[in-house]
Amino acid sequence: MKAVDVAIVGGGAVGAACARAAALRGLEVAIFEPGPDSAAASPASAGMLAAQIEPGDDVLVALSVRARDLYEPLAPALRETTGIDIGFWRSGIAAVAFDESAADRLKEEVARQRQAGLRCDWLDGDEVRERWPGAAPEGQGALLAPEDGALDPQALTRACLADARRLGATLHAEKVEALAITQDRVTGVVTARGTTPVEHAVLAAGVWSPQVRGLPHPLPVEPLRGQMAATAWPDGCPPAILYHDRGYVLARGADAVLGSTMERAGYDARVTNEGLAQIFRGAVRLLPALMTQPVQRMWAGLRPATPDGRPILGRDPDVERLWYATGHGRNGILLAALTGEITADLLTTGVPDVDIAPLRVDRFR
Ligand SMILES: Cc1cc2nc3c(=O)[nH]c(=O)nc-3n(C[C@H](O)[C@H](O)[C@H](O)COP(=O)(O)OP(=O)(O)OC[C@H]3O[C@@H](n4cnc5c(N)ncnc54)[C@H](O)[C@@H]3O)c2cc1C
Incomplete structure (x- = not known):
């Protein structure tokens, strides 16, 4: 069987953006995504593009600003090619x-x-x-x-997957159990149906990335649970994205999306009374009119967190043709499109136009 150019392991926002960018550069792409898992981060996300709101790490702020600005051309491009509106708005x-x-x-x-x-x-x-x-x-x-804003993370993932498929990528509803590695080089991805030969593998499986067998070293990515809720947006309040260190509220259509907690709860993505109480207290402080709005939904997802809060991008130093696109923590929607560009550059020219030295996996070794 002829090897496909690249297997993307995971079809969340990050995997989808990598698949689209790689397919745009002419690579033959196979996306492996069995779900999405009910605990996945992308569908649970608030979708804020908060490049300048959670400062502290200059590397991350510079990367985030650049990542945010990519959505300005990407949103109309995706609408044109897929008909999907990713709900990008930039009202601060x-x-x-x-x-x-x-x-x-x-x-x-x-x-x-x-x-x-x-x-x-x-x-x-x-x-x-x-x-x-x-x-x-x-x-x-x-x-x-x-210049910060938000988008609809589910629409983003859907649009990137649709665009990747339009460009020839295939979507396999299968879980990758292991990487096939021969002489320190990735040669395939292994699912319950067998091994697909591949030239490259991109690991983009969010909090499940460390569980794929065959990785040369343990991957320091851990689940950080975020609980969320949605109510109606109060009449008479103009749409806004308001944030403080104990919560945020953003307008999405007629809804108010309220978030979020940061909890170490393993792979448990249930909502709790304590989590919801924290979210509602925080949101009502920002917008008291929320107090009387009917609650519509509550949910939780698992952020793929790393010890230093930066994602893990780039090649594995020991296994050739194994690439990481994981560990995006609190900002994976913001960083998804840029991660796709960086990964596609690495797969084609080998040289991204962003310095990814501070993001490489070897920083943890
Ligand atoms: C409550 C909450 C709020 C958030 N708010 C924001 C925000 O406002 N702005 C922002 O930028 N970020 C936000 N984030 C963070 C952001 O959602 C994540 O960083 C981002 O979605 C990570 O995307 P991902 O594709 O790496 O992971 P995921 O979306 O988790 O996708 C991983 C995918 O891999 C699949 N998978 C798992 N194992 C395998 C396997 N073995 N083989 C194949 N596929 C596999 C899963 O089914 C899943 O679909 C938030 C996260 C949460 C939980």
């Missing part, structure tokens, strides 16, 4: 401060980001309430990242 995210020390910290962050050439503003409390009537009545102000 406001990180609200509820006390003086948070306000001081965010003001410093505004100054730092401006110095780095990014658009970022400080709104005082009244400006916040003028822009979003009824929001954050006790808020002391907010960092506004006007």
Whole structure:
């Protein structure tokens, strides 16, 4: 059997974006995705493109800003080729401060980001309430990242998969149990139906990435549970994405999406009363009118977290033609399109136009 150029293990947002980008460069792509698993991160995600809201790591902020900006051309391109609207909107995210020390910290962050050439503003409390009537009545102000935004993560995954298939990629509803490795080189992927010969394998199986047999070293990716809920968006409040360190709320159509927890609960993706209580408390502080809205849904998913909060991208140093696209933690929707571009560059030219040294798997060894 002729080997396919590349097997993508996992068809969440990250795997789907890798598959599309590789297929666009003319590679023959086979996507292996048995689910999605009910605990998968992408369908559970809020879909915020919060490049400037969770700062702290300069490498990640630079990568995130670049990743976010890729959606500007990608959203219309996907709509054109697949007919799927990924719900990309870019009306800014406001990180609200509820006390003086948070306000001081965010003001410093505004100054730092401006110095780095990014658009970022400080709104005082009244400006916040003028822009979003009824929001954050006790808020002391907010960092506004006007170029941040959100998209619909399920639509993104669907659109990338559809586009990849349009370009010739095949989708196999099979779980990859192991990698076939011969003389330190990937030669195939093994499922219950047998071995598919492949030239390259990209591991994009989210929190399940470490479970694929045949990896040369344990992979430091662990599940970090996030619980979510949705209610109706209150009438009379303009759509917004409001954030603070204990929760966030974003408008998606007629819904308000409320999140989220960060919990180490193994592979358990159930919602708990404690988690929901935390989410509702946080969201109501941002938008008190949510208090009386009917709850529509609640759910949870598992973020693939790494010890330093950065994803794992690039080649394996010991096994040739094994590539990683995993460990995207809290920002995998934001980083999905860029991860696809980087991975496709690696598979074709070997040289991405982003320095991925701080993201390589060997940083943990
Ligand atoms: C509650 C919550 C809120 C979030 N909010 C945001 C946000 O606002 N913005 C943002 O950027 N990020 C957010 N994230 C993070 C983001 O969702 C993840 O980083 C991202 O979805 C990871 O995508 P992935 O494709 O790597 O993993 P997943 O979406 O988990 O996909 C992995 C896929 O691999 C498949 N799979 C598993 N094992 C195998 C196997 N052996 N063979 C083949 N396939 C396999 C699974 O079925 C699954 O579909 C959030 C996450 C959660 C849980």
